Amino acid sequence: MIDSHNHTDFSEDCFIPLETMIDAAISQGIKHYTITDHLDLDYQDKRFTFALDHVQRKAAIRQAQLKYKDHINIYLGLECGIQPHVLDESEMIIRQEAFDFVIASMHTTHKKDLYTKDFYQGLTPIQAYQAYLKEFAFCLDMMNEYDVVGHLDIVKRYEPSLQSVQLSEVEEDIIYLLKIIIRKNKGLEINTSGYNDPFNHAFPHPQILKWYYELGGRVITLGSDAHFPERIAQHYEKALTMLESIGFEHITVFKNRKPHTLSLSAIKEAWMLTESNI
Ligand SMILES: [Zn+2]
């Protein structure tokens, strides 16, 4: 079992110590566990910096890798919040730090925060959705130091009016973005935290995953985006069934920024067994 998107108290918005998260992951039957704390340079909500103490964090994760090596594979990952003006600095840090896995996520657009809803002011739902996708696509094209795109359609989480936007209305922008990542051999993460939202699906929406599949995209990672132990590997059964129905056969895990594929049906089988034992 895999969980490729997790936070610890090295992230400014998470208060759970690394070892508490690891213990919970082991008890959930996770074998491949990636810690992806936030780095979000020039984050626009100035109550947060989302800076990372890379030295201390790396030392703690290296120590945990040794301590838990007989139980779980722990990977040094990063969730990098991207904006056009911080790409160079972010890439420099990523090259220096020898991460196993990097997720590129967009938490701000037009230098305005999504979470605080500043970004949505003065925009119609479609304008907001399109502006987010355009800036995201621009960054994903300019940047190279990432492996997958984080929670691709999270823009609709923070402003409920965007949930009324039909995907056909933003299809062109989504296809444009997907073609960029396929051309660059990057992947998409399935972020199961979306199942906790009223729209009740993982990020991205299954239709976006279908388009990705039809365009030839096959690199899929799986993560819960857990900020709490009880959220680790949450909603996996639904996510795995959905991926299988689209036609995906593998889930990818990154180590030293290199993809390793695992059979989706084997993961699903193992997951069902673990669940029935709990
Ligand atoms: Zn995120």
Ligand SMILES: [Zn+2]
């Ligand atoms: Zn996250």
